[in-house]
Amino acid sequence: MTAGAAEIRPAGDDHLVETHQTGMPTVMVGMLLFIASEVMFFGGLFATYFNARASVAPEPWEPPPGGELDMALAGVLTAILISSSFTMQFGVWAIRRGDTGKLKMWTGITLVLGLLFLAGQLYDYSQLGFGIADGIFGTVFYTLTGFHGAHVFGGAVGLTIILARAMQGQFSGRNHVAVEAVSIYWHFVDVVWIAVFSTIYLLR
């Protein structure tokens, strides 16, 4: 062993340790990974749904007596949420151009649409005529839609935060990674809703 060789000699110029901000921003990587875990979480819930539906056969898969799914309302909620993804993306494009004003507007609209979705969901719950304790259909219905709703709420919290930060002028064209991160979370929540809607209302 060469004596004294433990003296650290960097090759070439001074290598100061720095985080690489090449490629995808760190916060975005984190958000994507988090979303991957959420996909698995909803995967678990969907597994319970499909298992329940399969095990009920040959009986029809339907709400308990007295209950009924409101297809129309669900359709409206879907439209609201899909629109909110568009508005969210408009906001992202705005801040990429450096337009903080439009960012605030689109974020605000997205937030309102998200809250409208939640309100609609709660209204739907009140009209359904069955609860979580009413057999396997009720259980998986409320669990799947309920946890989706909880994630919408989480997204709404995120939207509120970036709206507040935008109002404090914290974002610029080159520095708005939080907006990007919240936006992909919001899109994820929308995609999950499309899956939930298709499974519960369309597939039946």
Next chain:
Amino acid sequence: MRFLGRAAGALVLLGLLGGCMLPPQPATEGGKDVFNLYLLVLGLALIVFVGVEGFILYAVVRYRRKPGDDVLPEQLHGNTTVEIIWTAIPTVIVFILFTFSMITLGEVDAHQDPGATIEVEGFQWQWTFNYEEGVTIRGEPGKPPVMAVPVGEPVRLILKSLDVNHSWYVPQFLIKRDLIDFGDARGPNELEFTVTEEGTYSGQCAEFCGTGHADMTFVVQAMSRADYDAYIAALVAGETPVPSGGSAECGTTISIVAANTQFDIDSFEVPAGTPFCIEFENQDAIQHNVAILDNGTPLFEGEFLNEPGTITYQVPALEAGDYQFLCQAHPTTMVGDVTVTQ
């Protein structure tokens, strides 16, 4: 070297602690197939074990750095050929093991026309065995239920749970199967086996089921087809049969003492159609026995005791009627009446 000695000692100890690393001698046809598969796997395992552990011990002795040695050893990064070989060989072994497993699985899970079908109900924390003939055996705390089965014929069990998951396990059959309430999704599990030797086999629940899990035991009594039919018939008739086939259980037990060339009782009564036991104690230093005769025709002749001691006679079922019991060495002075009631 001391290290090797210590290591060898440890291995010997390991061997002792492992017992023989074998399952019980199997008492079913499927069990024999499983036992043989296990021997194959154990053999391969021992080769791998000796090889790898042996190399570790070898390396620790052979490659130990000598104090003061600062020269680096050859900096081997890998060797493609060797790495391919040691990937290929385990792959082959895996395929062999899988193939033999599937063959054995086919033998174990085979379905044939059963000689007896028994519905097993498991619940916290007891078993019920329901026979096609309408008989139900239920265990009680401290008295595990006995499942009679015929030897040499497939027996099919239908395994129903009345509450949580349980598992029906007889170690000497080398098999278990869970009792699960699947709800409406599908029917209950079934298990089939063919016992090859008469005997008594203990079993217990092998799926944790709550507070009394450790107490949920049962017994399987395998007997000849003739004995099995008699056993079931006795059950149907409402009696509690004593299982034959080597069990030490007695139903009704009569105590008789021989002292001073006299029996201590001059009559006894037993139910008809049910085997029973006589606990005979000889207190004399001369030979006595107990025999049961029907007007001079021996129905049962017990073994002689030639000195003081006790013996338990297992008397086969008798038909209703009045008979005599006596000591065949002293038939005039040691005699009494036997009443066999309906």
Next chain:
Amino acid sequence: MATTTLEPRSGTIRRSWVIEWLTTVDHKKIGVLYIVNSFLFFFAAGILALVIRSELAVPGMQFLDHDTYNQAFTMHGTIMLFLFIIPALSGFANYIVPLQLGAPDMAFPRINALSFWLLPLGGILIFSGYLFGGAAAEGWTGYSPLTADRFSPGVGTDLWIIGLALVGTASILGAVNSITTIFKMRAPGMTLFRMPIFVWTVLVTAVLILLATPVLTAGLIALFIDRNYGGSFFDPSVGGNPILWQHIFWFFGHPEVYIVILPAMGVVSEVLPVFSRKPLFGYKAFVFATIAIGLLSFSVWAHHMFTTGAVFLPFFSFMTALIAIPTGIKMFNWLGTLYRGKLMLTTAMLFALGFIAMFLIGGISGVMLASPPIDFHVQDTYFVVAHLHYVFFGGSVFGVFAATYYWFPKMSGRKLNEPLGKVHFWIHFIGFNLAFFPMHQLGLSGMPRRIADYSPDAGWTVLNLASTVGAFMIAVSIIPFLINVVASLINGEPAGDDPWEGNTLEWATTSPPPPYNFDRLPPIHSERPLFFLTHGHGHAVARDEDLDETHEAQA
């Protein structure tokens, strides 16, 4: 080797020691918190083990009733897995990975702190069942319908569910952190295939945590809904499916056991080369084997369910047997590392060698269990208990101790006492085998698991007694370990930057490192940057992609 002063160079804000540790976001302090917390839970669950073994030493109920016994083994398993082994290895990962990458910290330091503090919270919740009428008592696997509220009323099970959900969340956040750090914060020159093996195992483990743990969370939530809101997921009496619980649980549960073992394999793969004074044999194969194990681990879950009569046996048996292949490759790579090395039998090395020896036995019993006919006999018996302890304890826990003896000098600046370490190792090793090897025979002869008592006629008494003696030996072996740690922290020999002549970057800074980790980094051209620095650039520099060649050592 250079010995540097132990004081951090930069001026730091002075805070009270307690506040500093409670509010720290420094990955090194958080790593230490993880490790210390884990060992506390290790002792708690270890005491439960001694309670269990004392009860089982001879037939008859000695001092517990059945219900208390059932709580004991439930808590033992839950705590050991979720609050000791995984957090302990996470703690080492937290401390060491940024250093090995040449990074100043983890990607998300505050989330790192959150991940830690959720652990004692979750653990306390799980244990608090004892204060509220009884802890959970359905086994760490919590099968339905036994966990339904009608069979297990009482809040202990609910606290277990909530505590586990918190612990799971902590894990998931930690995984996000680890993966991001590994992908985004490597020092210049460190390509993926120049990362230390420990980092690779942490990466694959984190991916497993990320994808498997949320499924458990979903299952736990479903169980909570069943128990408290009249849900119908798992209870057949209201239309539920008990097998669904098993599928959900084991879909998580099997990757879980690889989460437990892979970082420990990573530790062994760090320790072995250093104390053999040659590189890890087959680095790339090892990486691919690790990835293969990670992928395969998602395809085998139903081998825990062979006796349910409700799974497709050939597929799961085949995939389970397949995992033996990459595992075998790793074994052989380790042996190849020892081959013609110059072995230094430090305590860390002894634990690493012990890992290989013990994990082999656990792996062999695992291959036996992969065969459905054999599994029909030994499932739910002490054979499985033997298997799981050989891989969890003989494997992962030995890995934790190897990591402790290896990295303690880096973390504290002091060396542990080697002779005392060897006393710990040998008593531990002998006690471990005495405790668990007899369980193979107990299971083969039919002793079921999770039974509070057994019949004196069963013939199981002698082996149970031997096992209990072994368990107490393990407990005794902890004494020299604790004395060693405490005494060395107070008065141990200063370690210096690089007491072991290590290969990887954590040895290229002070012991302990300054808060920002590195003043300067050596150039990184291989997976052993410090080795090449130490042994001079006259030594052939490995070309990045091609590490198959044998290098001539130039002393």
